[in-house]
Structures are given as C-alpha cells and as structure tokens.
Amino acid sequence: MAHGTVTEVPAAPKNAPQPAAPRSRTIAQRIAGTQEAGLILVIVLLTIVLTLLAGEHADRRTGEMVNNFWNANTLMQVATDASFFAIMAIGATIVIISGGIDLSVGSIYALAGVTMAMLLRALGPSGAVPTALIGIVVCVGIGLLCGILNGALVVGLRVHPFIITLGSMWVLRGIAFVISKAESILVPQSLTGVTKASFGLPPGLYPVPMLTMIAIAAVGTLYLTRTVMGRHIFAFGGNVEASRFAGLRLDRIQIGVFAVSGLTAGISAFLGASYFGSASSGDAQGYELYVIASAVVGGASLTGGRGTALGATLGALLIVLIRQSIRTLHLDQNYEWIVIGCAIIVAVVIDQWSTRAAARRLAQAAAASRAA
Amino acid sequence: MAKRMTSTLAATLLLMAACGKGGEGNTQRAQGGAGNDSAITIALIAKSSSNPVFLAARTGAEAAAKDISEKQGVKVTVNWMTPPQEDGQVQAQRIQQAVNGGADGILISSSDAGKLTGAINDAVDRGVEVMTFDSDVPQSKRFAFYGVDDVKTGAAVMDELAKLLDGKGRVAILAGNQNAPNLQRRVQGARDAAKKYPGIEIVGAFNHIETPQDAAAEVTRVNNAYPGISGWAMIGAWPLFTQALLKDIDPKRMKVVAVDALPAELPYVEKGIAPVLLAQPVYMWGDVGVRTLVDRIHAKKNPPQQTIPMELVRVTNDNLGTWARQLRDWGFTDVPQKYLDLQK
Numbered sequence: 082m083a084h085g086t087v088t089e090v091p092a093a094p095k096n097a098p099q100p101a102a103p104r105s106r107t108i109a110q111r112i113a114g115t116q117e118a119g120l121i122l123v124i125v126l127l128t129i130v131l132t133l134l135a136g137e138h139a140d141r142r143t144g145e146m147v148n149n150f151w152n153a154n155t156l157m158q159v160a161t162d163a164s165f166f167a168i169m170a171i172g173a174t175i176v177i178i179s180g181g182i183d184l185s186v187g188s189i190y191a192l193a194g195v196t197m198a199m200l201l202r203a204l205g206p207s208g209a210v211p212t213a214l215i216g217i218v219v220c221v222g223i224g225l226l227c228g229i230l231n232g233a234l235v236v237g238l239r240v241h242p243f244i245i246t247l248g249s250m251w252v253l254r255g256i257a258f259v260i261s262k263a264e265s266i267l268v269p270q271s272l273t274g275v276t277k278a279s280f281g282l283p284p285g286l287y288p289v290p291m292l293t294m295i296a297i298a299a300v301g302t303l304y305l306t307r308t309v310m311g312r313h314i315f316a317f318g319g320n321v322e323a324s325r326f327a328g329l330r331l332d333r334i335q336i337g338v339f340a341v342s343g344l345t346a347g348i349s350a351f352l353g354a355s356y357f358g359s360a361s362s363g364d365a366q367g368y369e370l371y372v373i374a375s376a377v378v379g380g381a382s383l384t385g386g387r388g389t390a391l392g393a394t395l396g397a398l399l400i401v402l403i404r405q406s407i408r409t410l411h412l413d414q415n416y417e418w419i420v421i422g423c424a425i426i427v428a429v430v431i432d433q434w435s436t437r438a439a440a441r442r443l444a445q446a447a448a449a450s451r452a453a
Numbered sequence: 454m455a456k457r458m459t460s461t462l463a464a465t466l467l468l469m470a471a472c473g474k475g476g477e478g479n480t481q482r483a484q485g486g487a488g489n490d491s492a493i494t495i496a497l498i499a500k501s502s503s504n505p506v507f508l509a510a511r512t513g514a515e516a517a518a519k520d521i522s523e524k525q526g527v528k529v530t531v532n533w534m535t536p537p538q539e540d541g542q543v544q545a546q547r548i549q550q551a552v553n554g555g556a557d558g559i560l561i562s563s564s565d566a567g568k569l570t571g572a573i574n575d576a577v578d579r580g581v582e583v584m585t586f587d588s589d590v591p592q593s594k595r596f597a598f599y600g601v602d603d604v605k606t607g608a609a610v611m612d613e614l615a616k617l618l619d620g621k622g623r624v625a626i627l628a629g630n631q632n633a634p635n636l637q638r639r640v641q642g643a644r645d646a647a648k649k650y651p652g653i654e655i656v657g658a659f660n661h662i663e664t665p666q667d668a669a670a671e672v673t674r675v676n677n678a679y680p681g682i683s684g685w686a687m688i689g690a691w692p693l694f695t696q697a698l699l700k701d702i703d704p705k706r707m708k709v710v711a712v713d714a715l716p717a718e719l720p721y722v723e724k725g726i727a728p729v730l731l732a733q734p735v736y737m738w739g740d741v742g743v744r745t746l747v748d749r750i751h752a753k754k755n756p757p758q759q760t761i762p763m764e765l766v767r768v769t770n771d772n773l774g775t776w777a778r779q780l781r782d783w784g785f786t787d788v789p790q791k792y793l794d795l796q797k
Contacts (some may be wrong), residue, residue, distance in 0.1 A: 090786075091562070137555075138555025139555070139556070139582035141579060141581075142579075149553075149554050149555060150789035152553065154549075154552070154553040155550075155553040155554070158549045158550065158553055159544070162546055197721075220500070263632070264631075264632070265541070265565045265566070265567045265568070265632040265658070266567070267567045271569060277571070284575075284578060284579060285549075285552070285553075285575060285579055287579075353542065357541070357542055357545050357567075357571065357572070358568055358570060358571045359541075359565065359567025359568050361541070361565060361632050363539075363540075363565075363631075363632055364542060365542075366540070405550070407549050408534065408554065409554065411532065414533070414534070414537075417537070
C-alpha cells in the first residue's frame with residue numbers, strides 16, 4: 082500500500098455476526114453511570130438513616146405523629162438552607178474548574194445584600210414586582226462587578242487568585258461595613274413576600290430558594306457541558322499551556338469565571354437578604370469555606386479541570402444534611418465543625434487515592450501494551 | 454466516586470456516634486410536642502455558645518427544667534441550639550429547625566432583630582411559643598422579653614465611671630457585635646449619660662466579635678492608640694474573662710466599669726481595676742425563661758407584663774463574697790475559694 086493512499090475498508094464477510102444494537106439504558110442506569118452517583122447514594126442513605134433514628138412529634142395542625150426529619154417542613158428547610166451555599170458553590174466550582182479559587186464570595190454576598198437593602202430603603206415603599214426587579218438587578222450587578230474586578234486583578238497583576246480574592250474578601254466586607262455604618266438594614270416586606278411565597282403550599286413551606294437552586298444548577302450544567310465557553314473553562318483548567326497553544330483567550334476565560342462566581346454570590350445575596358428580611362455587613366462570614374467545601378465534596382478538583390454544577394449542589398446538600406443530622410439526632414452540636422471537617426478530608430483524600438490508582442492502572446496498561 | 458462517598462458516609466456516621474447523644478447537660482429527645490401536656494421541649498438559642506454569659510443561662514435553664522420536671526410532673530427538656538458564633542441568619546435557621554423538630558417553646562437572645570422577626574413570627578404562627586431574653590426582637594410576635602433596660606444599663610455604666618473619674622477624663626466605650634440591638638441601645642445610653650459630664654470626652658465606641666480574646670486585644674489596641682484614656686465603659690465584660698488586662702491596666706491610671714460579673718471577672722474587682730461591675734444575673738435568663746415558657750405552654754398563664762425587668766446587681770469589693778457565694782449557689786464551679794471565704 083502506497084504511503085498516504087486511502088484504502089477502502091473491506092466489506093464484512095456475509096456470515097459475520099452483526100454488532101449488537103446499543104441497549105437503551107433505564108433512568109436508574111443513567112444515574113448510576115454519572116459522576117454524581119456516589120453522592121446521590123450517600124445523600125439517600127443518610128436520609129434513610131436520619132428518618133429511622135429521628136423520632137417523632139405531634140404535628141400542631143393535625144395532631145398526627147410526624148417523623149422529626151421526614152416531614153415536608155424539615156425537608157424544605159434543609160433544601161432552603163442548602164440553597165444559599167449551593168448557588169454560590171456552582172459559581173465557585175466554575176472558578177475551581179479553571180484552576181483558580183475565590184475566597185471573596187461571602188464578602189460579595191454581604192456587599193450586594195447591604196447595597197440592595199440601602200437602595201430599597203432610600204427608594205421607599207413600592208410594589209412587590211418593581212421591588213424584586215430592582216433588588217435582583219442591584220444584587221446581580223454588584224456581584225458581577227466584584228467578580229469582574231477580581232478577574233481583572235488576577236489577570237492584570239498576574240497574582241494568584243488566592244491572594245487577590247483573600248484581599249478582596251477584606252476590602253469588600255470593609256466597604257459593606259462602612260457604607261452600611263454597621264447597621265442591620267431591613268428589606269421591604271414586599272420583597273420578603275416574594276422569596277417567601279408559598280404558592281398554595283401549607284404554612285411554613287417556602288419553595289422559592291429551593292427552586293432557584295435547581296434552576297441555577299440546571300443553567301450551570303448547560304453552561305459547562307453545552308457551551309463553547311464551558312469547554313474552554315475545562316480546557317484552561319486541565320492544561321493551561323495546551324489551551325494557550327490552542328489559541329484560547331485565556332484572559333477572557335479567567336475574568337469570565339470570576340464574573341460568574343460574583344454573579345452567583347449576588348443571586349444568593351438577593352435570596353438570603355429577602356428571605357431573612359435584612360442585610361448587614363456581617364452576613365455570610367465564613368461562607369466561603371462552606372462554599373468551597375461544597376464544590377470539593379461535589380467532585381471539583383482543586384488542581385483544575387474537573388467539576389460539575391450538579392456535584393456542587395449535591396455537595397452543599399450533603400454538608401447541610403450533616404449539620405441537620407447533628408440537630409435531628411440531638412447530638413452534641415459542639416462537634417459539628419469536627420464532623421464536617423473530617424468528612425470533607427476523608428472525601429478528598431479517598432478521591433485522590435482513586436485518581437492516583439486509576440492513573441497507575443492506565444500507566445501499567447500502556448506499558449503492558451507497549452511490551453506486547 | 455461511589456466508594457469515596459460511601460466512605461464519607463461511614464466516616465460521618467462513625468464520628469456522629471462518637472460525639473455521643475446530648476453532650477454536656479443536654480437532655481433526651483422529647484416524644485411529646487403540641488398537645489402532650491406531660492412533656493415539653495424548649496429550644497434555647499442564645500447568641501453564641503462561646504460566650505460564658507450564655508453558658509450560664511444554659512445552666513439556669515437546665516436547672517429550672519430539672520426542678521419543674523421533679524416538682525410538677527411535667528418533663529421539661531431544654532435543647533441547646535445556640536450557634537458557635539454570632540450569626541443572625543443561623544439563628545433564624547435554628548428557629549426553623551426547632552419548630553420542625555417539634556419544640557413547644559423557644560427561648561432566644563437575638564443577634565440580629567431584623568433577621569429574626571420573620572422567623573419568630575413563622576414559629577408563632579405554627580403554634581410555638583417564643584420568648585426573648587437579653588436582646589429582644591420587639592417587632593415580632595414573641596409573647597415576653599426578660600432582660601435589663603439596655604438604655605438605662607448603658608447610662609448606669611457611664612454614671613458609675615464618671616463618679617470614679619470625678620466627672621472628667623478621656624473615656625472609651627467597649628461595645629460588641631455592632632448588629633446586636635441590645636448592645637446598640639446600651640452604647641446609646643452610655644453616650645447620652647456622658648453628656649451630663651462636660652469633663653468626660655468619649656474617644657469612641659469600639660466593636661469586636663465578642664470573644665474574650667478579641668475583646669482584650671481590642672482594649673489593648675485602643676489603649677495604645679489613645680494613650681490618654683482614663684476609663685473604659687464596657688457595656689459587656691468580655692475582656693475581663695481573660696487575665697490579659699490584669700497586668701496591662703494600672704488601676705491608679707485607668708478605671709473600668711463593666712456589665713456582668715462572672716467568676717473569671719472577679720479578680721478585676723479585687724485589684725481595683727474594675728471597682729464596680731454591674732452584674733446581670735445571667736443564670737436567671739435561663740431560669741426565668743424556662744419557667745415563664747412552661748407556665749405559658751402548660752398552664753396557659755401569661756407573665757404579669759410583656760417586658761419582665763431584670764435588675765442589675767452592683768458588685769464591688771464591699772459585697773464580693775456575697776456575690777461569689779450567689780454564683781456558687783447558681784451552679785458555677787469555678788468561683789475562686791478566696792472570694793467564697795470573704796465575710797461580705
């Protein structure tokens with residue numbers, strides 16, 4: 082055969098067995114094959130354990146005995162508590178996939194919240210819809226601005242994101258402190274009414290934060306898996322040099338991921354301030370650690386190139402579930418931080434072992450096939 | 454990934470089992486709930502579980518619960534649900550958790566009234582009785598508040614300090630969490646009282662995150678920044694829980710008046726650094742709170758007034774022994790023996 086000649090693929094013999102038609106997979110099989118399957122399994126198992134051990138109490142409305150954990154109010158409350166972290170964790174995951182980190186999300190949350198509250202207070206009473214629109218625009222705008230600033234500083238000063246966002250964490254919270262004069266500023270009742278809308282559900286059930294979390298997780302998943310920018314972020318985080326040689330606009334990618342992180346912090350701030358009814362410069366202190374923990378537990382790799390929006394959401398849910406279990410089981414709550422910290426370390430260490438073991442197996446297989 | 458997560462679950466469950474149920478002073482799970490008159494669960498949500506004054510409140514609450522359980526045939530359980538550090542949002546979440554977990558009553562000291570109003574109202578709407586102590590949420594549907602008049606407390610601190618300084622000198626105010634409504638009112642009370650003394654100059658009100666170490670560090674920072682300070686009006690005695698200022702402050706050149714007088718703070722009275730401490734009987738937060746809630750839930754009895762006043766106790770070297778023995782009777786085990794042995 083001459084070099085470079087295209088040779089036709091010979092036709093298969095007439096009696097050769099036909100390749101099997103691809104089997105259609107059930108939904109359960111599809112879920113089991115996903116990266117998040119293990120996380121879903123753990124959440125389900127923890128839920129079952131909590132339900133079995135939780136005990137029960139008499140419902141005040143109906144007088145019937147209800148499980149202390151497996152009841153609509155507690156499940157909704159867990160989802161709500163997780164939503165504030167989860168939304169920010171989706172943005173944080175995108176930064177982590179790119180190989181960076183954002184420590185300023187808690188401060189962005191505080192600054193966005195107090196700015197919104199102060200502006201709404203200055204504007205005076207208004208209807209629910211205009212109030213909500215102004216609120217979301219302000220929070221998202223502040224979040225985006227802070228995120229773009231973080232990205233621009235990382236790119237412009239060529240300093241590691243850890244350092245830049247560590248500094249901005251202080252600066253942004255300081256700005257929130259100064260402009261709010263350290264007050265806790267109430268938001269209008271009409272805005273709280275929007276976030277605490279029950280849509281006809283029984284009293285105490287407010288699904289808006291949970292629904293927002295699900296929506297953001299869906300959008301985040303589409304962004305990462307179905308858009309060009311999403312693929313570029315994975316490429317950048319997986320191999321910077323290869324991305325550079327491939328002609329990707331690295332500066333834009335870096336600024337973009339921090340912008341998204343700021344955006345999600347702004348959305349979370351809008352939800353949190355309106356749900357709880359006030360905003361202050363002290364809000365969300367320490368949340369960056371929960372957010373990063375959610376991303377990492379959800380499968381994001383701190384070395385970059387790996388992570389999913391769904392994983393971040395489930396990671397936040399798992400951490401909140403662990404916190405809830407301390408209370409539901411009436412355990413000594415002083416151990417909460419110890420339990421969560423240990424669970425995170427175990428999750429990451431075992432993940433690293435698995436990754437190294439998989440890499441060794443691949444290397445051994447490659448060596449074996451070369452030897453053959 | 455499945456292996457990783459299963460290991461996470463196993464590790465978590467093992468750790469939770471090792472943590473034990475209930476911990477120090479915590480009690481059993483209530484099987485009661487609304488409509489069960491033989492068992493009452495009260496969730497105690499103070500501002501921060503690292504602040505000793507709230508640990509004292511917990512002691513009082515659990516002692517009252519035990520006393521009521523023995524004498525009245527009603528099993529009262531106190532569920533300690535205080536966050537490890539001050540966070541109004543976490544307190545709001547704890548309120549929801551308490552309600553969802555079947556608590557009959559909630560006793561709470563607010564870190565942020567704005568964040569708690571909605572959560573308290575939701576709890577009351579779902580049939581849970583809520584009472585506040587120390588730091589109120591006045592716009593909420595809570596049925597009672599037990600605590601000092603914060604404005605008068607702040608004013609009392611400044612009046613005592615002004616008397617010690619003969620009405621003149623540079624004075625600093627030590628505040629705490631800037632969002633706490635009760636502390637804001639105390640600072641205002643102190644500032645307003647200072648206006649009566651033209652010779653008193655307030656250099657500023659200084660905040661901190663309400664741990665003893667941070668508070669002590671803040672006092673030291675301010676003393677270094679304002680060398681002429683002759684007095685501190687401390688609307689909470691956080692730094693006096695440490696020994697740090699015993700050597701740093703010269704009682705001949707600086708006087709301190711503070712709110713609260715727990716065992717660790719008594720050396721400051723003895724040494725003359727804090728000649729006057731205005732003690733809130735913090736143990737009574739828990740005691741009165743639990744008894745009032747049980748009366749409301751079990752006997753359907755309301756307190757005589759919505760705001761139950763708490764009187765401050767003036768602690769000086771003249772009654773140090775009496776106060777030390779009161780602390781011991783309230784269950785404090787760390788009262789130095791030398792104070793217990795004092796005649797008065």
